[in-house]
Each structure stands twice: as structure tokens, then as C-alpha cells.
Amino acid sequence: MFVGWRDILFAKGRFTLMGVTVALITLLLVMLTGLTGGLGSQNTEALEKMGADRFVFFPASSGGQASFADSAVTAAHANEWSATGATAVPIGFTTGKIEGEGASTLTLIAAPAGSDLLQRTAALVQGAAPADGQVALPEAVAKELGAEIGDTVTFSGADLTVSGVTADTFYSHTNSGWTTTATWQAITHQREVEGAAAAVGTVLAVTGGSDYAATADATGAQALTTREAFAALPAYRSENGSLVTMQGFLYGISALVIVSFLTVWTIQRTRDIAVMRALGASHRFLTLDALAQAAVILAAGAGLGALVGAGLGALAVNAVPFQLSALTVAGPAAGIWALGMAGALIALRRVARVDPMIALGGN
Template identity: 30%
Template structure:
């Protein structure tokens, strides 16, 4: 550790530049991760937060919740918590696309009401207040908001929860369902079947993977070049009895120090920027996701230094010093 810190103090400019690059890459990784998580939540928050492991749908629905419709007999035979899903365009201050979920307000899958009571519960993103009225643009039915919920959306539209409507699916905890004309989906399969969910997450995850690869390559190239430049010094150190493992630890310490400092700065930057982002931008980064992404970034950084470690272990003292002995 002593040698690692002393060398970093001596070559401040070099290590500051690589640190700056790592800050930018780490910030971009965290930002895209938050964006991916925010888009996933905006596209499927209702299903993600629903207390259920499996969903029972109509067999001909192609795994789509909004295409499924179960009969009363099927619902009774299945048990569990039934709910309906349908898309609607409402008229309030203007026309807005929403997803309407019909479910028993006393059921375990009903989201928490933050204000008001059950009946017609609208998500706060619709910017409605209790007592506001809106109209179904097709049936011209007028509804009055009785309660508000928070963070509930489906297919990038705000959710509205009502007490009555056709049953699209049943949320269950067990997969032992024996009813004709239905199919059983896991929560993951139900999420993947939401239009655009799999494609969005796949594209963003590919970006995140490439960013991790870039981080590993940048660190690998930087430390490899610096290792080659210091071959003479490594040769002298080996000649006086310094073990290869000590020199390898020096490089690892430098990688870890740079990565940790870069991550701390990047986390502060990404949370600072999150405060000024528009409210309609789907960005969501939890502490656990931040910690997991940071640990993975640190592991990738250490992995990127393995080429330099190999070079150090193969240094021959006599050759490194130009055969002066």
C-alpha cells in the first residue's frame, strides 16, 4: 500500500487523468443503469410491485395481460386474486392514455392508497386531486377520483384502479393450477410479455455491458503502458529482493483506490443530477442497485489490471535493467 500511494503522489497528473476517465465511465454506467431501471418501472410498475409469483391468463392471449379475459367459472376454479387490465383514453384537462386495473380493493394485490379511499384510485402522475372527474373518451362514462396512489404505471401509461370490470388474469402464489383453457406465467414471463419491455431492457443492458467492457479496457491499457514504462524500476526492486506478489499487490491497490474514488465521485454526481432531472424522465436508482453496480464496476476494474499483473510476475531483474549485472 505504501509504494502504491507514494507512486500515485509522485505521478499526480497521470493518475488524475485516468481517474477522470473512470469517473466519466462510472457515471455513465450508473446513469444508464438508473435509466434502465426507471424505464422498467415506468413500463411495468404495477406488475413488479404486485404480491404474486404467478399469473393465470387465458390460453389464447399470447401471454398478454391486456388480451386475456377469463370466465367467471375459470376464476372460481383458479382461486387467487383476480384483476382486469384494459387500455383507455380519458379526457380531463386533455386526452391522456391510461391503463385501467379492476380489482377487489381489499385484495393483497391492491396498491397502497396514499390519499383518499378506494373506488376510483388514480396514480399521482396524472396530477389529479380527489373529487376530480374524467371521461372515458369512447363510452363517455364519467368517473370521479376517490383516491390516489403513487408510482403505479403500465406500458408507459399511468394506472387507474377501479373496483369492477372484466377479469383478465388471476394472481396466485402456487403453480399447481389445473383448469382448462388457461396458461400459467411466472412474474418474469409476464413482465417480458409487456409490449416493448424486453426490447427496451435488452438495448439498455447491452449499453451497460459495453460500458463495463470499455472501463476494463481503459484500465488494462493504462496500467499496462505504465507497467512497461516502469520495467527498469521493477527490475531494480526485484534485484534487491522484492517479491513479484508485492509488486502485483501495488498495482491492485492502485486500481482499487482509483476505482473507489471514481465511484464515490460518480455516485455523488448521478444522485445530484437526479434531483434536477424532469419529473417525467423515468430515472430510478435505488441504494441497493447503486451498491451492486459499483461492486461490479470495481470487480471489472480489477479484472482489467490482470494483464499488468502478468507482466510484472514475468519481469526478469537482469533483463529489465539492461543486463548491467
């Protein structure tokens, strides 16, 4: 990298500008990636922690798209899946206003009394799992309401006794509390009407079993993995799609910026490269030297952007949903560096085509 270092030292301002540009793009990507992860986690955290092998949906219309908004399962559905050797737990979801001394929005998740789903998903901080007519509140909501164990709170018009307090767990951007299936049925007015069985939940959380596809076909259901079930949350689909698209644009812009800079820089160095070619420098030497130069600038810029992004992310986690991890910081930096090097290969093709005759005054 003999020539590359001297170029960098000679044109400090130009290479500093390039490095700062790469750093800013990396910073934007680190922040956007962390925000995407944080918002995604607030949508899906409860589902991930349930540890189900499959979430089974029974859409309102046959062949309809799986959605938490219109799926409903009955006791017969749960029995059909349990008969295959799987453990099928009906889970109900409903979101509403909860009131005590204060008020908040809460998603109430329901499971049959005695189910271990609560313990698997949201650890009890104090108190006990809810019985019928009771609710286990997440810490943040309990604090907002000023509610303690034994107090009565009102959820969507129904009075419930606080049985315990759990760790905060989010579903569709809302903190989640827990109750029993019978209580959920009463709150959501689920009852048998004209021979139609009452719903006991929104979906089935299935663990064990094997041939999920065959059972789903036989029961008219849709069995999705946890990650596939994320798409059944309308907010997750639109939100995540928008943020990932923005990331894609930023990666594309970074590649274009780097290719443009290196192309212009190579054109400006054409005569210098021709002189070195005339003195016997090989294509390989010149190309590797230029690539090493690009690697240094990209590494410095991406590293600086990632460092600043990590610092800002550490502050952001206290104010907004932000996922700060090695992946959300190092991932964008590595992506920018790799894209930049790919762009450098494209831009530096001109190095191999420089004619040494230019250095000797040829045309």
C-alpha cells in the same frame, strides 16, 4: 504500497487522467442503471404492488406466448383456479384517453366489486373504491383533468363518475386508474358471442394454492411469477433488453480501458521493476504494490463517478423516470472496481516475468 504511492505522486497527470476516465464510465453506468430501474418501475409498478403469487394467462392461441395484449379470462377460468383452494381474482387492463376539463392517457385496471386488490396496489388518498359506472383516478391524472370526487369524466367514450383518488401507480408507462369488472366489460365491449363466454379480465391474479404448474396444464393456462410476467409486457422486453445490453457494453469497455492503461504503465516501468527485483524485491511484494495502486485509483475514480451520479440522479428524478437508491449508485461503482481489479490482475502478470538482469544491462 511504498512504490505505488510514489508512482502516483510522480505521474500525477497520468493517474488523474485514468481516475477521471473511470469516474466518467462510472457516472454513465450510474445514470443508465437508474434510468433502467426507473423505466422498468413505470412498466411494472402496478403488477409488483398487487402481491400475486402467480399471474395466470390464457393466450388467444393454444401454446401461444403469454402476453397481456392477447390474454383473456372467463368466469369459468376463475372458478377452475378457485376450486384448487387458491384465490383467483380476474384483472382487466385497457388503455385509452380520459377527458374532463383536460385530457390524459390512462390505463384502467378492473377488479370485481368488493375486491381488496385496489387497496393492496394503490392507496386511496380520498374518496372510496369504485362501484359499477365509477372510476378511481390517480392523483396526477385527477389534477390534469381538474376532476374531483363526484365529477363525471369520459374514458374511451364512456361516462364515469369519479369515486375516489388514489396514489399514482404505473402500468406499461401509463398512470393507472381503477374500476369494476362490469364497467371494464362495458367499455371493452365484452359479451357472450355464439356460445363463447364473455371475458371478465385479462389475467388472473392468484394467491394461495400450491401446484400451479399442474393446474395450469389442466386449464390450458400459463402461470407466471410476478417477475416472469414482466416479460409479457412487450414494451418491457424490448426496452429493458436494450438498456441492459448497453450496461454490459459499458462494463466491457471499462475493463478494456483499465487493462490497456495498466499494461502500458507496467511496460513503461519494466526497468524500474527490474531494479527492484535486482535489489531483492519479491514477486509478491511488487504484485501487491501494483494491485494496491490500481485499487486506489479505481476506488477514487469510481467513488467520484458515483457521487456525481447520485447528485445528477437526485435532479433527474424530478424530470424523468429515474430510480435513485443505494443499489443503483453503489452497484455500478462496485462493479467497475471489481472489473478493474480483475483487469489489473491480467495486466500485471508482466510484473512477475520481469528479469532482474535488465537492470544490470542484460538482454
